[in-house]
Amino acid sequence: MPPWPYRKSATAFRDDGCAxxxxxxxxxxxxxxxxxxxxxxxxxxxxxDRVMFYDERGQLVSILASWTDVDGPDLFAQAAAGRSAFRVDDLRRLRALIDELRLEVLDRVR
Structure with a gap:
């Protein structure tokens, strides 16, 4: 007999002894x-990248993995120790976006 053509549901309950x-x-x-x-x-x-869990009503809920500690502590946040809210790379991307938008606005005005 051929194997079942569908994979097992990823959201089905598992009781395989996993921690x-x-x-x-x-x-x-x-x-x-x-x-x-x-x-x-x-x-x-x-x-x-999302993590899923069951809420108090038994509903499956998903949130961004980055909104949890699933990956351990963020190295930048540890090094900044509350002194910096932004990463340098993020600020550079923001600056590039602002420059791009500024040029678009200037082109429309002309």
Whole structure:
């Protein structure tokens, strides 16, 4: 008999003895910041790295992985120790975007 043509559901409950992984929601503006949740799965959905967990009502919820501590401490945040809110690379990209938008506005005005 040929194998079943479909893979097992990634969101189906698994009871295979795997250790549970708990992550903390760390995004400063998320309403559940500081909450520890049991990780159900982690996957790339529509190009975004997301972690999924079941909320108190049993609903599967997903949030960006970067909004949790699933990957461990951010090295930049540790080195900055609260002294810098922005990375140099991010500021450079922002400056390039502002320059590009400024040129577009100037072209429209002329």
């Amino acid at each position: 549970t992984v708990t992550v903390e929601i760390t995004h400063p503006f998320h309403p559940r910041r500081g909450t520890r949740v049991q990780l159900a799965t982690r996957r790339i959905n529509w190009g975004e």
